Amino acid sequence: MPRLQLSLDELRERALFVRRDIVTLLARAQSGHSGGPLSSADFGTALFFHEMDVNPERLDDPSRDLWHFSIGHVTPVIYALMAERGYFPLADLLGFRQFKGHLQGHPSKHDTPGIEVSSGSLGQGLSVCCGMAYGSRFDKNPRRVYCVMGDGEQQEGQIWEAAMFAAHYKLDNLCAVIDYNRKQIDGDVQDVLGVAPLADKWRAFGWHVIDADGHDIQKILAAFDEARATKGKPSVILAHTVMGKGISYMEDDYKWHGVPPTVEQADKALVELGTSLAEWTKRLETHTTRGVTPSANGAAS
Amino acid sequence: MSQPTPVLAEAPVKSLAKPEMKRTREGFGHGLLDLGEKKPNVFVLVGDLSGSTNVSFFAEKYPERFLQVGIAEQNMMCVAAGLAAVGKIPFLATYGAFASCRSADQMRVTVAYTDLPVKIGGAHGGISVGPDGATHQAMEEIAIVRSIPNMKMIVPCDYWETRKATVAMADDPHPNYIRFGREPVPVVTDASTPFVMGKANVMREGKDIAFIACGVMVYEALVAAEALATRGVQARVINMHTLKPLDHEVIEKAARECGAIVTAEEHQVNGGLGGAIAEVVVRTHPVPMEFVAVHDRFGRSGKQDELMAAFGIKSPDVIAAAERALRRKKG
Numbered sequence: 105m106p107r108l109q110l111s112l113d114e115l116r117e118r119a120l121f122v123r124r125d126i127v128t129l130l131a132r133a134q135s136g137h138s139g140g141p142l143s144s145a146d147f148g149t150a151l152f153f154h155e156m157d158v159n160p161e162r163l164d165d166p167s168r169d170l171w172h173f174s175i176g177h178v179t180p181v182i183y184a185l186m187a188e189r190g191y192f193p194l195a196d197l198l199g200f201r202q203f204k205g206h207l208q209g210h211p212s213k214h215d216t217p218g219i220e221v222s223s224g225s226l227g228q229g230l231s232v233c234c235g236m237a238y239g240s241r242f243d244k245n246p247r248r249v250y251c252v253m254g255d256g257e258q259q260e261g262q263i264w265e266a267a268m269f270a271a272h273y274k275l276d277n278l279c280a281v282i283d284y285n286r287k288q289i290d291g292d293v294q295d296v297l298g299v300a301p302l303a304d305k306w307r308a309f310g311w312h313v314i315d316a317d318g319h320d321i322q323k324i325l326a327a328f329d330e331a332r333a334t335k336g337k338p339s340v341i342l343a344h345t346v347m348g349k350g351i352s353y354m355e356d357d358y359k360w361h362g363v364p365p366t367v368e369q370a371d372k373a374l375v376e377l378g379t380s381l382a383e384w385t386k387r388l389e390t391h392t393t394r395g396v397t398p399s400a401n402g403a404a405s
Numbered sequence: 406m407s408q409p410t411p412v413l414a415e416a417p418v419k420s421l422a423k424p425e426m427k428r429t430r431e432g433f434g435h436g437l438l439d440l441g442e443k444k445p446n447v448f449v450l451v452g453d454l455s456g457s458t459n460v461s462f463f464a465e466k467y468p469e470r471f472l473q474v475g476i477a478e479q480n481m482m483c484v485a486a487g488l489a490a491v492g493k494i495p496f497l498a499t500y501g502a503f504a505s506c507r508s509a510d511q512m513r514v515t516v517a518y519t520d521l522p523v524k525i526g527g528a529h530g531g532i533s534v535g536p537d538g539a540t541h542q543a544m545e546e547i548a549i550v551r552s553i554p555n556m557k558m559i560v561p562c563d564y565w566e567t568r569k570a571t572v573a574m575a576d577d578p579h580p581n582y583i584r585f586g587r588e589p590v591p592v593v594t595d596a597s598t599p600f601v602m603g604k605a606n607v608m609r610e611g612k613d614i615a616f617i618a619c620g621v622m623v624y625e626a627l628v629a630a631e632a633l634a635t636r637g638v639q640a641r642v643i644n645m646h647t648l649k650p651l652d653h654e655v656i657e658k659a660a661r662e663c664g665a666i667v668t669a670e671e672h673q674v675n676g677g678l679g680g681a682i683a684e685v686v687v688r689t690h691p692v693p694m695e696f697v698a699v700h701d702r703f704g705r706s707g708k709q710d711e712l713m714a715a716f717g718i719k720s721p722d723v724i725a726a727a728e729r730a731l732r733r734k735k736g
Binding site for chain 1: 448469470472474475477479480482483484485486487488489490491492493495510511513514515518519520521
């Protein structure tokens with residue numbers, strides 16, 4: 105299955121939809137993380153709608169690229185991306201974190217088809233992706249493996265075990281993306297436990313390091329191209345982002361790491377994003393079938 | 406679907422007094438060699454302990470499917486998960502103390518929650534590791550692994566059983582943990598003894614009391630049973646090689662027919678084999694039980710035999726426990 109490779113304008117619109125989905129599903133659940141999902145929305149959209157070859161129609165397609173969010177708590181953006189990309193109906197997003205839904209608080213392979221490996225305990229995802237990349241290379245499968253991590257997550261020691269492993273085995277089919285939003289649940293990363301200089305650390309561990317504005321989709325696409333062209337070593341993209349990006353009252357405030365907006369706050373956020381809670385909830389509710397969702401220029405909703 | 410429990414009334418032990426001694430870790434190493442030939446998707450990972458876990462056998466023959474991960478058990482557990490996610494059957498090997506504790510979170514979240522067929526080899530299980538002392542004597546593995554959903558747990562009794570269990574694990578599309586030891590231990594089965602995961606082996610028949618043991622304690626239980634037989638007490642000896650899923654049927658039958666049970670394990674008493682058996686016994690047919698195990702203390706350096714004696718897990722301890730249980734049974 106070919107990559108979607110939407111145009112820049114289409115990608116920007118899609119990222120906006122993803123942000124609206126995130127706020128709406130959080131407002132419904134009244135539980136979940138706001139900050140990280142919003143900072144990941146742009147590079148996440150670039151991944152799902154341009155960079156990666158995924159096949160929601162056939163989840164075990166052996167040619168598919170593999171993706172894994174080591175930061176399991178950003179499920180709002182993971183599920184929004186999956187629904188928009190056609191893994192399951194948009195309407196399902198309204199069941200986020202509900203007992204009857206299939207969208208667990210953290211990604212669960214056996215609840216949500218399309219999740220490759222469950223995650224939620226930080227620091228483990230890069231190791232998982234190392235195994236996927238090693239096994240894929242062994243099989244001479246040309247697919248790529250993408251791992252999304254957080255910057256606060258860099259405090260986990262296991263990440264550096266995996267960093268050594270990937271460089272030692274020259275896993276150039278592996279591309280890590282760090283959502284470098286400089287915030288974690290207890291405060292600024294530099295105050296909680298500094299991880300800087302991240303680029304130097306990754307370089308010292310033998311990785312190809314790419315700095316990019318994590319909200320500039322054109323630059324993110326260029327970073328993915330650079331990673332793809334890098335041979336003999338794994339690549340990591342430091343995606344410089346702003347926590348809560350796109351919602352004025354959330355931006356760059358660590359207090360939004362782990363909490364959802366109230367219904368009133370969500371409506372305000374959605375007005376900022378050019379819609380309203382009622383309007384966007386209706387869009388989600390009315391999409392009860394699976395498939396890549398249409399753009400605003402196209403038909404429907 | 407439930408196969409009859411194999412009864413080996415004549416346990417294939419030539420002599421309990423002078424048994425053949427063989428390392429269970431060699432059974433693991435040879436089991437992997439068996440698999441290397443049979444299954445091209447079997448991979449072996451090791452955390453810098455190729456020699457002492459005997460995965461070096463596989464490494465020499467199948468270097469392209471052998472993965473040295475270095476001293477990084479947490480990474481190893483998750484790399485194995487990633488390999489499993491792309492269709493491999495990864496076996497990983499390190500000391501049980503590290504496999505069960507150091508990478509417990511990785512085993513729980515990434516491996517077990519995802520239900521990936523990662524095969525965990527815990528070497529140097531129990532106090533019989535000897536001179537390395539408490540840090541390297543894994544005695545909490547059963548309690549930890551058994552409590553995690555989707556995990557299966559095997560504690561084979563000797564070389565042959567370890568080899569067969571290793572091979573059997575590869576056919577199970579779920580995660581498994583196998584515990585084996587460092588020092589040579591008595592061989593009490595042979596190449597033809599049946600091994601079915603989840604089905605206990607009755608090694609000796611008897612109706613006065615039942616010994617339910619795992620690992621090297623199966624031999625100690627057989628020795629104790631022979632000694633008791635000279636006094637007219639017939640003990641049934643059950644080799645409970647699979648701790649999870651437990652063979653409920655054989656346990657209930659033992660409780661009903663024997664009326665008293667002694668469990669024997671080279672493991673902490675809290676949460677081990679004894680506790681697992683008791684959970685079944687109290688629900689089905691409560692009878693007096695005694696627990697031969699390590700009683701809530703860390704190990705220490707020493708020789709295998711002197712440690713097992715000092716920690717109360719030799720055949721005389723099984724006999725003493727049997728006497729206590731029999732008194733309660735009569736009382």
